[in-house]
Amino acid sequence: NHIIVTGFGTSGQEAVHELLARGTDPREIVVIDGSEKALELAEAQGCNVLCGDSTRDRTLKDVAIHRARSMIVSAGRDDTSILITLTARHLAPRLPISIVVRNEDNELPARQAGATTVINPVSFAGLLLAGSTSGRHIADYMADLAASGGRVKLNERTVLPEEVGGPLSAIGTGLGLRIYRGDRPIGFWEEEAKRLQSGDVIIEITEGNGLPEPADGD
Amino acid sequence: NHIIVTGFGTSGQEAVHELLARGTDPREIVVIDGSEKALELAEAQGCNVLCGDSTRDRTLKDVAIHRARSMIVSAGRDDTSILITLTARHLAPRLPISIVVRNEDNELPARQAGATTVINPVSFAGLLLAGSTSGRHIADYMADLAASGGRVKLNERTVLPEEVGGPLSAIGTGLGLRIYRGDRPIGFWEEEAKRLQSGDVIIEITEGNGLPEPADGD
Ligand SMILES: [Ca+2]
Ligand SMILES: [Ca+2]
Numbered sequence: 001n002h003i004i005v006t007g008f009g010t011s012g013q014e015a016v017h018e019l020l021a022r023g024t025d026p027r028e029i030v031v032i033d034g035s036e037k038a039l040e041l042a043e044a045q046g047c048n049v050l051c052g053d054s055t056r057d058r059t060l061k062d063v064a065i066h067r068a069r070s071m072i073v074s075a076g077r078d079d080t081s082i083l084i085t086l087t088a089r090h091l092a093p094r095l096p097i098s099i100v101v102r103n104e105d106n107e108l109p110a111r112q113a114g115a116t117t118v119i120n121p122v123s124f125a126g127l128l129l130a131g132s133t134s135g136r137h138i139a140d141y142m143a144d145l146a147a148s149g150g151r152v153k154l155n156e157r158t159v160l161p162e163e164v165g166g167p168l169s170a171i172g173t174g175l176g177l178r179i180y181r182g183d184r185p186i187g188f189w190e191e192e193a194k195r196l197q198s199g200d201v202i203i204e205i206t207e208g209n210g211l212p213e214p215a216d217g218d
Numbered sequence: 219n220h221i222i223v224t225g226f227g228t229s230g231q232e233a234v235h236e237l238l239a240r241g242t243d244p245r246e247i248v249v250i251d252g253s254e255k256a257l258e259l260a261e262a263q264g265c266n267v268l269c270g271d272s273t274r275d276r277t278l279k280d281v282a283i284h285r286a287r288s289m290i291v292s293a294g295r296d297d298t299s300i301l302i303t304l305t306a307r308h309l310a311p312r313l314p315i316s317i318v319v320r321n322e323d324n325e326l327p328a329r330q331a332g333a334t335t336v337i338n339p340v341s342f343a344g345l346l347l348a349g350s351t352s353g354r355h356i357a358d359y360m361a362d363l364a365a366s367g368g369r370v371k372l373n374e375r376t377v378l379p380e381e382v383g384g385p386l387s388a389i390g391t392g393l394g395l396r397i398y399r400g401d402r403p404i405g406f407w408e409e410e411a412k413r414l415q416s417g418d419v420i421i422e423i424t425e426g427n428g429l430p431e432p433a434d435g436d
Contacts, residue, residue, distance in 0.1 A: 003351055004261075009345045010340045010344075011347065012342055012344075012347075013344070014341055014343065014344020014345070014347070014348075015343075015344040015348045016348075017344065017348075018344055018345050018347075018348035018349075019348045019351065021348075022348060022352070052285065065382055068352075070350075070351040072347050072348075072350075072351065074343075074347065077436065096350070096351070096354055098346075098350040098351065098357065100347065116354050117346075117350040117354060117356075117357045117358070118357075118412060119346045119350070119357055121339035121340055121342060121343040121344050122228045122229055122232060122339060123232055123341035123361075124342055124343070124346070124360075124361065125229045125232065125292075125318055125337050125342070126228075126229055126230075126231070126232020126233045126235060126236055126363050127232070127236050127361070127364035128316075128335075128337045128342070128364055129229065129230075129233035129236075129290050129292065129318065130232075130233045130234075130235075130236035130237045130239075130240060130338060131236075131364060131372065132288075132289075132290075132314070132316040132334075132335040132337070133221055133236070133237065133287075133288040133314070133316065133389035134240070134373075134374065135340060135373070135374025135375075135419075135421075136314055136337075136374075136419075137364060137374055137396075137398055137419065137421060138374050139316065139335045139336075139337055140335070141346070141372065141395070141396060141421050142360065142363065142364060142372065143341075143342065145360065145363075146342065146345035146346055146349060146360060147345050148348075150414055151396075151403060151405055152231060152395075152396075152405065154349065154356055154359065154360065155352075155353070156261055156352065156353025156354075156355055156356050157353075163424050170436050175393065175395070175406055175407075177359070177393070177423065178355075178359060178369075178370075178372075180355055182311050187277075187367060187369055187370065187425070188393055188423075189393075189425065201353075201355065203353075203355060203356075205358050205395065205406075207405070207407065
């Protein structure tokens, strides 16, 4: 029930930093990288480390991928990251895998390789840049939402038994934004959001943990 | 009353792409770059272009920076972007300037140089990666929120006269998330959010324009 992080460059390091900020025990994180130097950084934060090539079945089996709860792939090169994703998906059909890609053309192949979540930092930056021209607080709000620190955070959870039958607007844990009923998204403004069903997944904004935001979050 | 985009690499291109998706008239966009080849791409989209060095006063004066409504700085190198920001801030003290930086250490200098909004794509990717391990829809929801297409978008606006005195939860245009009263943020859960004041700035989620989302937005 651990989190595997393959590639400990800047994205991988930022991800681990935020996982720790969210309260993840570093002993539940296993970092794989080909560079001993990168691994020293991970080890200094209390993470487990393995020096190896994550595109090999053997390496992923060595970190018990079949028992992992999620995997982060940020190998620095899109081709390498996609090959790691393919390998991991083959070994662990239901594992949530998040991958970073740098080139927009590789977003679809990354999904086809089996990634659950595909993140393109450059696309995202473009969206935030454009959004910032129509409001000076937009990018900061987005950064606050993404980080567990600060004033707010975006949270995903399953509906509670006592919430079933009531509206999304009445949940007590935060501000309800969206329901996933199966894979179908339902917005807060839609008729179906007035009656939560068992098994619904809720996206909500909750209060952050109040810790200082990252520098780009304010 | 135009938008200046200095640097038409991947981030700058993505930003212009999203500005056009938001309905910005390309004739209201002026792209500055040192490369004629990059400018051909911008010109093909209907933008105005200028080949030049944005770190020079002269260049920024040539695009009438004093009349611009906002500026996007993504020169590809942090040192260049920060120098452009300093130059622009000197010429246009109140212009909203959004800058992309790649190195976390440069976020603070970018703010000190006068940037209104500082975006670090790598930090952001790390936040999204970490968030995605606690919910498979988190990163997709964030991408939808950042883009004008898709099902939702994040919007910033001034309070309407008819909303003054009422609660944030009663606004009719979307789901109210945060108020800025002066520079002070007020969350949806706070007592002060129960009574909007004249001059408040509201952050809200509104329905998107329904156009297809970017590939990373699902
Ligand atoms: Ca936060
Ligand atoms: Ca959207």
